[in-house]
Amino acid sequence: MIYHISGLKFRYGDTFLLDIEELTIGKGASLGLVGPNGCGKSTLLKILAFLVKPDEGVIHFDGEKVDGNGSVLKRDVTILLQEPYLLKRSVFENVAYGLRARGEKRNLTKNVERALQIVGLPPGQFAARHWFELSGGEAQRVALAARLILNPKVLILDEPTASVDQESAALIKDAIEHARSEYGTSLVIASHDLLWLNTVAEDIERIYNGRMVGHETGNLISGPWHRASDGLWKKTLVGGEMISAVKPPHADTTAMLNPSDIMLSTDRPEGISAQNVLKGSITQLAVENDSGKVLITVNVAGLSLVSRVTEKAVRNLHLLPGGTVWVLFKASSLTWY
């Protein structure tokens, strides 16, 4: 394995931003990290890149225990930040910087040209350009080329497709898959773009409130919950709709809902036993890598719920982004985290 992390804690003041009991990442793996904004994804990525030191915990990298700030290992790991920074110099100089810093100047031009080709930027057209002569997607790919040229053991990407067009997102995917297959580079990718992430990551870990909450794609519904007259506990959504659950351990406990437990209907269902029947609109469809099923994200009064359905159901129900659906699940399907 390339990383083994145990008992990792990172605080900001008195608040825990990260509290991870154990995390293992295999050599040559492609791990996706998903979670809401502010859940600790970026902090975890910076810790994995040895840019930030955790307050507690042990990190083993490539079999060795990391002491201090991991300065010896920094050159084995590289990170592409959410908003990459390009040096105020040419594309060539930006891509060559890391190799120059390492004193590796042999075949520099050839290596830079190759890295640019991998990210889909013809060297003849781009190498001499200044940093300000690039579009957002091109700048992102130059920053990626500057990391790929280093042949890192681990490439960490923080929201690599957040501000790029579809073409750039596809080229970024091809480039990092090339690095993985050619050099055995392990990938750790945080992204909100589930559609894109599902095509790149072999495994997806979920992070919520600084904790790893498993591989399974799941829905997290935070409290507070209040007891209703029917004996069930309710969470009120924006607009007044309510989610019903059986008794939570505490009023502010977060509920988990398996996507397979959510059914979708294009017509309002009548006479069913499920306590939760919520109207929403489809925002995203993505094919799940390992199951071959389709993950459908539905926005219900500002809350995103993911449902796992078969490809046949998608076709039969004509489920398309923008379409209106009813989301159905039992109150007992909610488990407590």
Next chain:
Amino acid sequence: MDYIAAGLIEAFGFLLRGDGETYSAIFTTLKASTLSMAASLVIGIPLGFLLGYYSFPGKRQVRTVVDTLLAMPTVVVGLLVYAFISRRGPMGDFGLLFTIPGIALAQTILITPIVISLTATAIEGLDRRLRMTLIALGADARQIAITSLVEAKYAVLMAAVAAYGRAISEVGISMMVGGNIKWHTRTITTAIALETGKGEFAMGIALGIVLLLMAFLANSLLTVLKRRL
């Protein structure tokens, strides 16, 4: 108004026919300001970098002192340097009083805080992502420091131009430390002050035009470099 127009015409005459006294003042200004600027850059850029890049106890107080020195009156600098380099002063043996190096020394004291302060501001204003990016690319502490300075090069160049502008335009130091000696330490600004006092507008205007041209050239150079850097 006629005397101003006549003075302007005569001024171009001075410049075109290579009037010795006018050009002596120009060259004296160039020599003193070039020396002082070179010295202030050598001292000011590293100090400004240290002040902007590193955190240390008392940094804010040091910054306040440097920023206060930006507004130092030229006559105060002139007075202090005069006291130090006059025969009775601790540096009297160097014979710097009423010499171009003497003017340059005092100008260096005047403009070095400008270079320090603007360089520190430039370094502090660097994008916060720069440091993380350089670490991610494998740069060590020395490479990060050098690259940070290079990234701030345009702002540092601005500091140099601002310092140069202050050096060529000051009067107090050149008058007190240089002594305004004709053919020897008379600079453009002291000559303008003297000639205007005598009612000789032509030479004053001619030198004024040269001073403006020098400022214009310095800023033009900055614009060209901004495009190329």
